[in-house]
């Protein structure tokens with residue numbers, strides 16, 4: 083059992099349902115502090131995922147918060163208790179990442195509205211630039227930045243409830259397709275972000291209402307540009323445990339659409355197995371099969387699709403825009 087809630091409740095002399103209709107396999111069920119009236123053992127703490135749900139007043143609860151209410155203790159103490167009673171994969175995700183800063187300092191980047199050169203680059207890729215700015219808050223970094231290598235890039239912010247968590251920047255001064263180079267992203271230094279990009283999901287604020295509906299996940303943030311209301315970016319396919327947990331907690335029906343070969347990658351396979359074990363449902367995984375080509379013969383990624391092609395893709399995968 084990855085999270086041993088029974089032992090926690092035992093220590094605090096909290097009775098869990100041992101029989102009857104409130105006894106559920108895989109859960110520790112206790113009296114729900116969120117419910118009014120009927121005080122049955124409706125609040126279930128899931129041993130497999132570490133999540134928490136009330137079977138009466140409904141909705142997933144943030145488990146450290148719920149535990150703190152049940153035990154009448156501080157939320158940080160509740161987090162420690164969960165961490166201390168967690169094993170295996172989930173323990174890694176609860177350990178997560180300790181940031182060295184309280185806020186992300188973007189002042190050093192001298193941000194300005196998207197400059198003409200960047201607008202033209204995006205227009206040439208077929209984007210409606212004002213729409214991109216509306217959904218993704220794209221800007222340009224200044225001519226003078228600290229460090230210098232961030233200068234004159236497209237600034238791509240990662241938000242969580244309107245708070246800047248981290249960012250990446252994109253250099254468009256070289257034609258990455260022609261020269262055969264990989265996309266030139268330079269990302270916020272680890273010591274200056276609140277989370278590493280791949281502990282989190284790019285475009286989260288625009289898709290956080292999609293817990294109960296199918297949602298697309300791409301590798302790169304710019305892959306989301308065609309799908310602002312229904313896709314999130316993974317920032318690579320290393321899938322740290324914290325990111326897998328973040329996906330499980332926030333999206334019940336993830337649909338992964340990865341670049342060719344990456345879907346079979348060992349880290350990806352491991353992540354998909356974890357999701358299946360923890361949720362009882364295998365996630366859907368597809369790879370861009372290389373049938374879509376750019377005029378120059380290079381492979382199209384999701385960001386290169388026309389609006390028509392992306393509409394067809396959503397229909398095919400049964401994703402609501």
Ligand SMILES: [Zn+2]
Nearest residue numbers: 114117136139
């Ligand atoms: Zn309740």
